[in-house]
């Protein structure tokens with residue numbers, strides 16, 4: 335089935351893609367007691383196995399990996415990373431082997447659940463002691479790629495945010511435009527979305543520009559600034575635009591001024607909850623499930639910055655898949671010994 339990008343731009347069918355998601359995801363009108371009108375784009379529902387925003391990127395990344403005859407995917411992320419979990423679950427479903435380079439983050443129940451779920455996918459795991467060791471560890475991975483010592487490996491950068499992965503959110507933006515054109519919602523004035531590695535923000539901004547829709551996409555920065563910033567988002571969008579143009583799809587070049595990032599909802603650090611975020615977790619508990627690291631901070635920023643009388647859309651990026659059965663099957667003995675420390679006080 336063609337996706338929204340391929341329907342509008344048939345040449346995009348020549349870009350490899352492996353379908354692993356259930357699209358389009360619904361949009362929901364919400365009464366959350368605000369003075370703006372609020373809709374939620376439910377990307378929590380992209381897959382029953384494991385959904386959220388990563389799945390849209392992985393469709394293109396696995397497509398590219400298959401096209402280039404790779405059999406193993408390697409990626410990187412924090413120890414509770416949704417991206418690493420999404421990659422390993424869908425890699426297993428598609429018959430790829432997987433490996434991940436992990437770095438530490440504050441340990442919460444949510445993080446422990448993700449590690450347990452990850453253990454069911456049998457990835458090769460390597461944990462570095464501190465985030466500062468990441469450049470060296472990543473360099474080693476890149477060196478293997480450059481020297482082609484592991485020709486079977488497809489390397490997926492953190493958050494799945496390569497130009498290829500970002501195509502998934504160009505498609506997502508065009509999917510929302512279809513829903514607007516079909517009358518499911520009015521055209522939002524502003525879209526709020528979590529900004530980590532910025533692939534989601536870059537893809538949405540590019541996709542709305544391709545559709546000629548005047549929608550201001552606002553990324554809420556939830557990671558350190560050196561990872562998440564406007565020059566980086568703009569460069570990623572333009573690399574994605576290059577892929578599209580190489581396939582004869584009309585995509586514009588964007589400027590820094592086309593991007594918007596809110597910097598002051600981050601709090602004390604990556605993975606550390608903020609008070610305003612935790613209030614939103616409570617306030618939204620009957621609407622969608624928020625977690626402290628990404629989605630709670632994003633919703634809190636939206637409530638702080640969205641102006642009255644506007645049509646606002648919150649793009650929900652957290653997987654809504656039920657992991658309980660997978661967690662029951664968890665086998666911590668599949669994990670390297672160093673990971674057991676994270677469970678010491680939780681039994």
Ligand SMILES: Cc1ncc(COP(=O)(O)O)c(C=O)c1O
Nearest residue numbers: 416493528530531532533534651
């Ligand atoms: C739930 C959730 N939302 C948003 C993001 C950020 O997306 P991106 O890395 O594309 O900026 C992530 C990244 O890991 C995530 O797990």
